Amino acid sequence: MPADNVLGGDATGTALLGRGASRRGIPYVEAMNLGVGRAAFEAALEYAGLRVQGGRPIIEHQAIGAILAEIAIKLEVSRNMVWQAAWASEHPEAVAHPSTADVPPQTIARVFVSSAVHEVTVKAAEVFGAMGVMRDMPMHKYVHDALVFLHAGNATARKLQIAQALAGYRQSPTPPSGT
Amino acid sequence: MDFSLTEEQRAWQMKARKFALEDIRPISLPRDRVLDPRETWDWDIIKKGSRLGFRTAAVPKEWGGPGIDFVTQALVMAELARADSAISKAFSQCWKWSHLIAAACTDDQKRPFLKPFLEDDTYVLGKGITEPNAGSDNRLPPADDPTAGLRLRAERHGDEWILNGDKCFIANGNVGKLFFVDARTNPNVSVREGTTMFLVPRDTPGLRIGTVFNKSGWRFYQNAELIFENARVPHANVVGEIGDGRRKSGGDRTGGDLFGDLELAANALGVCEAACESALHHARAHKEGGTPLAEQQLVQLKIGRMHMLTEALRSFVMRVAWEHDGNIRSANPGLVMNFSTDAVQEVTRLNMDIHGSAGGTIDAVAEKLVRDGIIWSHLAGDTVQRMKVARRILAA
Numbered sequence: 001m002p003a004d005n006v007l008g009g010d011a012t013g014t015a016l017l018g019r020g021a022s023r024r025g026i027p028y029v030e031a032m033n034l035g036v037g038r039a040a041f042e043a044a045l046e047y048a049g050l051r052v053q054g055g056r057p058i059i060e061h062q063a064i065g066a067i068l069a070e071i072a073i074k075l076e077v078s079r080n081m082v083w084q085a086a087w088a089s090e091h092p093e094a095v096a097h098p099s100t101a102d103v104p105p106q107t108i109a110r111v112f113v114s115s116a117v118h119e120v121t122v123k124a125a126e127v128f129g130a131m132g133v134m135r136d137m138p139m140h141k142y143v144h145d146a147l148v149f150l151h152a153g154n155a156t157a158r159k160l161q162i163a164q165a166l167a168g169y170r171q172s173p174t175p176p177s178g179t
Numbered sequence: 180m181d182f183s184l185t186e187e188q189r190a191w192q193m194k195a196r197k198f199a200l201e202d203i204r205p206i207s208l209p210r211d212r213v214l215d216p217r218e219t220w221d222w223d224i225i226k227k228g229s230r231l232g233f234r235t236a237a238v239p240k241e242w243g244g245p246g247i248d249f250v251t252q253a254l255v256m257a258e259l260a261r262a263d264s265a266i267s268k269a270f271s272q273c274w275k276w277s278h279l280i281a282a283a284c285t286d287d288q289k290r291p292f293l294k295p296f297l298e299d300d301t302y303v304l305g306k307g308i309t310e311p312n313a314g315s316d317n318r319l320p321p322a323d324d325p326t327a328g329l330r331l332r333a334e335r336h337g338d339e340w341i342l343n344g345d346k347c348f349i350a351n352g353n354v355g356k357l358f359f360v361d362a363r364t365n366p367n368v369s370v371r372e373g374t375t376m377f378l379v380p381r382d383t384p385g386l387r388i389g390t391v392f393n394k395s396g397w398r399f400y401q402n403a404e405l406i407f408e409n410a411r412v413p414h415a416n417v418v419g420e421i422g423d424g425r426r427k428s429g430g431d432r433t434g435g436d437l438f439g440d441l442e443l444a445a446n447a448l449g450v451c452e453a454a455c456e457s458a459l460h461h462a463r464a465h466k467e468g469g470t471p472l473a474e475q476q477l478v479q480l481k482i483g484r485m486h487m488l489t490e491a492l493r494s495f496v497m498r499v500a501w502e503h504d505g506n507i508r509s510a511n512p513g514l515v516m517n518f519s520t521d522a523v524q525e526v527t528r529l530n531m532d533i534h535g536s537a538g539g540t541i542d543a544v545a546e547k548l549v550r551d552g553i554i555w556s557h558l559a560g561d562t563v564q565r566m567k568v569a570r571r572i573l574a575a
Contacts, residue, residue: 134393
């Protein structure tokens with residue numbers, strides 16, 4: 001491989017892993033992850049308005065209404081987090097001030113969104129009852145996709161990364177796996 | 180309180196453990212991977228389990244069965260589920276309704292149905308309640324609304340009843356030889372008042388099997404559509420009294436919710452045990468960044484929580500089984516069923532987390548356990564299943 005092909009011009013890895021690099025991280029994966037949650041939410045919302053049990057559409061029951069509200073809250077907070085991370089990637093100067101803690105918005109978004117959307121899809125599937133676990137229905141795919149995002153998100157490693165940033169030292173040479 | 184087991188209970192537990200490890204576990208993942216939902220079933224494992232007594236375990240001794248008590252039933256379900264949750268359910272589904280044959284059928288009904296059930300290793304049972312527009316409404320029927328709940332119609336013509344309508348998600352639907360079917364005999368009163376239960380053999384004229392549902396978890400266990408088109412059922416096959424169907428299965432009898440609640444909780448216990456075993460094995464066998472996973476604090480915290488939930492579930496399951504054997508009635512069976520949902524889903528997810536910390540693809544066993552665990556949402560832990568239990572507490 002020609003030396004000129006090294007990204008960033010040198011082989012120290014600073015272009016990819018250096019301090020502040022993750023602040024420039026663009027929350028692509030987080031946005032896709034959010035989309036899975038939104039799809040599950042919209043399907044559950046529509047179904048809850050159509051499905052009649054207990055004498056009325058199930059969305060009118062407190063128990064189901066509260067589930068949908070909780071889903072909406074989780075998605076709204078997730079969306080804010082993704083947008084903030086996207087904004088930060090275009091405004092590195094705003095988050096690069098030495099007085100701010102080195103907790104990259106994209107990492108926060110990744111940990112929070114993957115966990116929130118996993119919960120969102122499981123609760124959305126519950127609204128569908130048995131139809132929520134059928135392979136021929138989209139809801140099952142949302143649950144499974146969210147599981148893959150949760151798994152690949154490797155929240156444990158990311159939390160340790162944040163902890164190290166907060167403490168100001170690097171403990172392990174192992175970077176977080178997953179994409 | 181004494182949680183020690185009798186020799187007989189221990190013997191059944193050990194027999195189940197041996198069968199689970201030697202025969203069920205090797206086929207668990209291969210069966211789970213079969214894509215066609217009609218082909219996931221394996222008659223060889225059912226026949227072998229049947230010859231060991233697992234299919235008929237709950238039939239009382241006076242009717243020629245092993246008649247194991249509830250504590251033993253819980254132990255066996257958990258042991259089988261540890262190897263495969265769906266295969267455990269395929270066996271215990273037969274116990275659920277053999278309780279009903281023993282408790283609710285007349286002697287004239289027991290003879291023609293119990294005898295072949297005891298003798299034929301492929302005779303499995305199912306129960307038809309759920310319909311496309313009647314799921315939660317059967318579990319928690321709105322009072323005084325005749326339009327809510329199951330609608331499959333049964334009309335009497337002389338010595339026969341004519342059944343018309345559809346059932347869906349019926350357990351063992353594609354493989355069962357005998358079904359207990361709830362049908363509306365009076366559409367003008369609530370489902371609780373107007374439902375009658377029928378014994379419906381698989382070869383009943385006018386009954387056919389439709390879709391076999393393609394579930395993400397519990398792949399081995401077949402849920403199918405039962406379609407009734409002028410199906411003719413003899414009057415002699417009415418279980419209990421006309422209009423008494425839902426009270427019979429939903430009330431204070433072992434054939435209904437009491438066993439079903441314990442069944443799901445005991446099965447979940449087996450899944451939790453499998454997840455704990457999987458997590459311990461992985462944590463001991465793998466390193467990350469040079470450190471064994473088992474020495475990492477966050478892995479230790481997860482392993483601790485998994486075991487805490489599993490042991491809490493075990494204590495609760497065994498207590499409820501023991502209460503059943505002592506005829507002690509309370510909201511506990513419902514509560515342990517609800518709790519088993521929370522436990523099985525968190526424990527299987529934590530196992531996946533532990534496997535995930537090394538990155539890469541999802542471990543096949545860990546992933547299957549998560550998929551099986553998600554089945555509990557709509558069976559044992561949705562809001563209706565929780566409110567049903569809460570209302571029992573509030574009404575006491």
